[in-house]
Amino acid sequence: MANFNIFDIAGSGMNAQSVRLNLVASNIANANTVSGSLDTVYKSRQPVFASELKNLLDRQKPGSGVNVLGVVESQEPSVAEYAPYHPLADKDGYIYKPNVNTIEEMANMMSASRSYQNNVEVLNTAKELILQTLKMGK
Amino acid sequence: MSINFDKALGIHAQALALREKRSEVLASNLVNADTPGYKARDLDFSSVLKQNMPSGLNLSGLNLERTRTNHLAPPELTLGARMMYRNPNQASLDGNTVEAHVEQAKFAENAVQYQASLNFINNSLAGLMMALRGE
Numbered sequence: 609m610a611n612f613n614i615f616d617i618a619g620s621g622m623n624a625q626s627v628r629l630n631l632v633a634s635n636i637a638n639a640n641t642v643s644g645s646l647d648t649v650y651k652s653r654q655p656v657f658a659s660e661l662k663n664l665l666d667r668q669k670p671g672s673g674v675n676v677l678g679v680v681e682s683q684e685p686s687v688a689e690y691a692p693y694h695p696l697a698d699k700d701g702y703i704y705k706p707n708v709n710t711i712e713e714m715a716n717m718m719s720a721s722r723s724y725q726n727n728v729e730v731l732n733t734a735k736e737l738i739l740q741t742l743k744m745g746k
Numbered sequence: 747m748s749i750n751f752d753k754a755l756g757i758h759a760q761a762l763a764l765r766e767k768r769s770e771v772l773a774s775n776l777v778n779a780d781t782p783g784y785k786a787r788d789l790d791f792s793s794v795l796k797q798n799m800p801s802g803l804n805l806s807g808l809n810l811e812r813t814r815t816n817h818l819a820p821p822e823l824t825l826g827a828r829m830m831y832r833n834p835n836q837a838s839l840d841g842n843t844v845e846a847h848v849e850q851a852k853f854a855e856n857a858v859q860y861q862a863s864l865n866f867i868n869n870s871l872a873g874l875m876m877a878l879r880g881e
Contacts (some may be wrong), residue, residue, distance in 0.1 A: 614766075614773050621777030628780075657781040659774070670789070670829060671770035674777050723779055726846060730773045733857050737769070740764075740864055745871040 614667055614734045620660070620673030621727040627676050628655050628720045632713050639708040642689075644696040645655040652682035652713075682707055748760050754874055758866045759818035765860040766792065771829070775844050782840040786849065791829040822877045 616739030633652045643649035656677040684707040752759075768789045777785040834843040 614770050616772045617777050624777075636752075652799065657778075659778045659781050659784050669770070670767055670787075671774035672778070674781055695849060719780065722846075726779070726850065727775050729850075730853065731778055733853065734769065734773070737857060737860055737864075740861065744864065744868060745875075 612738075613671060615624045615731065617671045617673045618727045618731040618734070620675070622724055622731075624655070624657055624674045624676050625720045625724040627679075627729065629717065629724070631655055632717045632720065635706075635708045635713050636710060636717075638706055639710050639713075640705070641704045642694070642696055642705055644698050644703065646686060646688075646704055649704040650708070651686070652706065652708045653679050654682060655679055686702065686734065755867055755870050758863045758870075760825075762860065762867070764791070764827055765856055765863060766791065767825055767827070768856050769853065769860065772849055772856060775832075775849045776846065776853065779842070779844045779846050779849070782842060784842050784844060786834070786844045787829055787854070788832055789827040790830045791827060794826045821851045 635652050641650045648683040656679070658675050658677045659672045660675050661672075686707045688702045689705060690701055691697055691703050694703045697703050727728040768791075771787055771789055775786045775788075832843055832848075834845055835848070836845070837843060
């Protein structure tokens with residue numbers, strides 16, 4: 609337990625999961641945001657995860673953390689709804705709703721929070737082991 | 747008479763280092779549980795034992811020289827242990843082979859084994875201390 613690499617790994621995971629949780633919050637918060645045109649309607653945002661390649665190639669550090677490569681907007685079509693009396697309706701009488709699937713987002717949220725918990729557990733276990741190692745011979 | 751730590755502590759000091767590396771590998775499996783295409787890995791402890799065997803084929807100990815970039819690399823070793831890929835029980839569609847429950851069990855197992863090695867070292871040190879004091 610010399611270079612505390614495991615803290616970096618678990619920390620990167622917690623960071624990635626919190627980004628994911630933030631995006632879920634943003635998606636659910638905007639699930640009912642209607643818009644008057646296809647260009648301005650809110651689109652579901654999803655994180656892209658990838659493992660850190662530089663660590664994978666380093667033999668002294670066998671573990672690899674997780675990277676958030678970026679955030680992509682979902683390509684699913686937005687929902688057009690005919691509502692001619694809506695104040696935001698366009699000239700054909702349509703309003704546009706975001707392509708957020710609330711059920712999917714809820715499942716995503718559970719998955720993210722469980723993964724976060726997993727990483728916290730790893731961190732706690734590693735901390736315990738290091739503290740015990742520091743007390744070696746006492 | 748001189749005290750040799752290597753002899754006094756036996757294999758446990760090395761075991762501790764290897765357990766630590768393994769905890770890193772298992773932690774990175776857990777961390778990458780949601781990374782598409784990530785393949786779960788583990789350290790193979792028996793490969794270390796085989797390497798320390800006096801006779802027989804010792805493939806993992808061979809150092810092949812790579813003169814060109816497209817030569818195949820020898821198996822990846824960490825402190826003499828071979829890095830292996832996990833065979834998933836139920837593969838997921840995105841190519842990720844991490845199964846959180848399996849990894850958690852392995853992580854807990856590894857933590858307990860780490861503590862066991864630590865206890866052995868502590869006991870050896872306590873024995874040495876007692877011998878030095880001569881009480």
